[in-house]
Structure formats: structure tokens, C-alpha cells
Amino acid sequence: MRKSKEQIVQEGEFNGHxxxxxxxxxxxxxxxxxxxxxxQRGKGRLxxxxxxxxxxxxxLAQQPISLASMGFESTRMKVIEGLRAIIEFALTKxxxxxxxxxxxxxxxxxxxxxxxxxxxxxxxxxxxAQIDVNPLAVEENRKRHPGAKIxxxxxxxxxxxxxxxxxxxxxxxxxxxxxxxxxxxxSQIASTLRPGGHFLHVQDVRPGTGAGPRELRSMNxxxxxxxxxxxxxxIQLITGGPEAMYYKAGKKGWLSVGELxxxxxxxxxxxxxxxxxxxxxxxxxxxxxSLQMDRMYYLNTLIGxxxxxxxxxxxxxxxxxxxxxxxG
Numbered sequence: 001m002r003k004s005k006e007q008i009v010q011e012g013e014f015n016g017h018x019x020x021x022x023x024x025x026x027x028x029x030x031x032x033x034x035x036x037x038x039x040q041r042g043k044g045r046l047x048x049x050x051x052x053x054x055x056x057x058x059x060l061a062q063q064p065i066s067l068a069s070m071g072f073e074s075t076r077m078k079v080i081e082g083l084r085a086i087i088e089f090a091l092t093k094x095x096x097x098x099x100x101x102x103x104x105x106x107x108x109x110x111x112x113x114x115x116x117x118x119x120x121x122x123x124x125x126x127x128x129a130q131i132d133v134n135p136l137a138v139e140e141n142r143k144r145h146p147g148a149k150i151x152x153x154x155x156x157x158x159x160x161x162x163x164x165x166x167x168x169x170x171x172x173x174x175x176x177x178x179x180x181x182x183x184x185x186x187s188q189i190a191s192t193l194r195p196g197g198h199f200l201h202v203q204d205v206r207p208g209t210g211a212g213p214r215e216l217r218s219m220n221x222x223x224x225x226x227x228x229x230x231x232x233x234x235i236q237l238i239t240g241g242p243e244a245m246y247y248k249a250g251k252k253g254w255l256s257v258g259e260l261x262x263x264x265x266x267x268x269x270x271x272x273x274x275x276x277x278x279x280x281x282x283x284x285x286x287x288x289x290s291l292q293m294d295r296m297y298y299l300n301t302l303i304g305x306x307x308x309x310x311x312x313x314x315x316x317x318x319x320x321x322x323x324x325x326x327x328g
């Protein structure tokens with residue numbers, strides 16, 4: 001393992017990809033998108049946050065599944081092997097259990113268990129449960145994965161699921177970004193774990209509406225927010241509207257909503273007295289490809305391009321990986 005001056009750590013090869021940690025690829029993406037005129041600058045206003053967990057659950061239960069997990073699927077599947085490399089790295093590096101698990105916020109696609117974990121839990125699929133608060137998502141996931149244990153429920157109320165103290169591993173794939181009550185969600189998920197069990201969360205898509213502003217408020221930066229959004233529309237930080245990809249974070253400059261989420265996620269785990277935070281990093285999987293272009297996957301945005309004279313082309317797939325262990 002080699003550590004460079006930029007604090008980038010080369011972690012080795014997993015699923016045919018080179019893994020390194022400590023690099024926020026968002027800064028490179030920011031420069032590229034600005035140069036191409038894809039980002040538009042504007043002032044963002046915060047959407048109306050739910051006043052309670054009950055209200056938040058009601059909103060999520062009514063959300064069209066095309067706006068949630070199914071909307072990310074086509075781009076995610078183009079880099080599925082890179083994401084699997086990131087999963088294998090987390091499983092191996094932290095010696096995570098591959099049995100007796102539950103995936104919270106599984107969505108309509110069941111992508112964490114059905115796609116990303118699938119090669120690493122062969123023969124143990126029956127020991128995994130998948131949970132989502134949206135009944136339409138549960139119905140679609142059951143159609144895709146007949147025979148799998150898929151339940152309607154919330155990571156805000158694990159007692160209703162009967163999972164307290166029963167799991168060796170709890171996971172989430174871009175699921176906790178949806179909550180405005182992250183400390184409570186993390187605490188509830190921690191309560192499902194046995195002593196020594198692990199929580200693994202992987203954020204590979206743009207965090208939900210409100211994730212960026214929540215972190216900015218913790219930095220004492222108040223609205224309206226100076227931001228960039230993809231596309232040529234005015235920024236409207238409301239449900240169903242285009243969401244900002246980058247925010248002006250005071251003296252820290254422009255930060256992606258993914259980086260702002262990473263910081264919030266790490267703090268929520270640290271606030272939980274039952275968990276030890278083991279990792280809260282950007283993890284990048286890199287591999288040569290035969291597409292005659294370089295590709296970068298960041299927050300479910302896939303960017304391709306090439307420089308004249310280049311003969312070796314690579315994929316770079318980025319995600320925020322958070323790992324914590326239950327004390328005791």
C-alpha cells in the first residue's frame with residue numbers, strides 16, 4: 001500500500017480494478033463540466049423539509065419509483081463491474097460478513113443485494129432481507145427477485161421489522177441520503193446489529209434534495225445558496241425540480257453535493273454511541289477499457305472523452321463508502 005503526497009492511498013486490485021481512496025473526483029468533474037458549459041450557476045432555495053419522521057416516510061412511500069432507484073439504473077449498470085470492485089474492496093478490507101444481512105432502502109431494483117453483492121454472497125442469498133418504505137418499490141423488487149425476502153418497512157422503525165440485535169451486517173446503497181433525520185436512521189440501523197456487526201453504506205448517485213443545504217447549515221452557511229446545476233434550467237431546490245450538483249461552501253470553495261453528504265454521513269455515525277467509524281472515504285475503481293475514450297462515473301453522471309494522442313483509455317468509478325462496527 002502506497003500513500004502519495006495528495007493523500008491518495010493505492011489499495012490494490014479488486015474485481016479486476018485498481019482501487020484507490022482519498023481522492024474526490026468531483027473537483028475534476030467540476031472543471032470539466034464548467035469548461036463544457038454543462039453547469040449553470042444560480043441561486044438555490046431550500047425545499048420544505050418534512051416536519052417529522054412520519055411526514056418524511058409518507059413522502060417517500062408516495063414517491064414515484066421512476067424518480068428514485070429505477071431512475072439511476074441504466075447509468076449504474078454501465079459501470080456495474082467497477083461498483084462491484086468497490087463493494088469487494090469494502091467486504092475484504094474490513095472483513096465484513098457476507099451472511100445474515102439486511103439492505104435498508106433497497107428500492108425498486110434491489111441493486112445492492114441483487115447486483116452489487118450478488119457475486120460475493122452466492123449460496124447465502126436466503127440469509128439476506130431487503131427493506132423499503134415505498135410499497136410500489138417493494139412490489140417491483142419482488143417481481144424482479146422472486147423468492148427473495150423483501151419487506152415493506154422503514155429504517156426509522158426497525159422494531160416493527162423484528163430485527164433488533166439480529167444482523168451481522170446492514171447495508172444501504174444511496175439510501176440514507178433521502179432522510180432529513182440521518183442521526184436517527186443511523187441509530188436505528190445500529191440497533192439491528194449484533195456486537196461486532198457492521199454497517200456498510202455506499203453512495204454512488206447524487207444525494208437527495210436537501211442533502212447539500214443540510215451540511216451547509218452545519219457550516220453556518222445560510223440560504224440562498226450559490227450553486228451550480230447540470231443542464232440549462234434555473235435552480236429550484238424543491239421536490240421534483242433540478243437539484244444542485246455543486247455548492248459554494250465558504251472558504252472551502254466549490255464542493256459537490258456528494259462531498260457534503262460524505263461529511264454529514266461521517267458525523268452521523270460518530271454521533272451514534274453504539275458505532276465505531278472505520279471508513280468514510282471516496283473510493284475509486286479504475287480499469288483500462290476498450291471504448292476508445294476515458295469514462296468517469298460520479299454521482300450517477302457518466303462522462304466520456306479523450307485527448308488526442310491517447311492510446312490507453314480508462315474507466316474511473318467513484319462512490320462514497322462508509323463502514324462502521326457495532327461496539328461490544
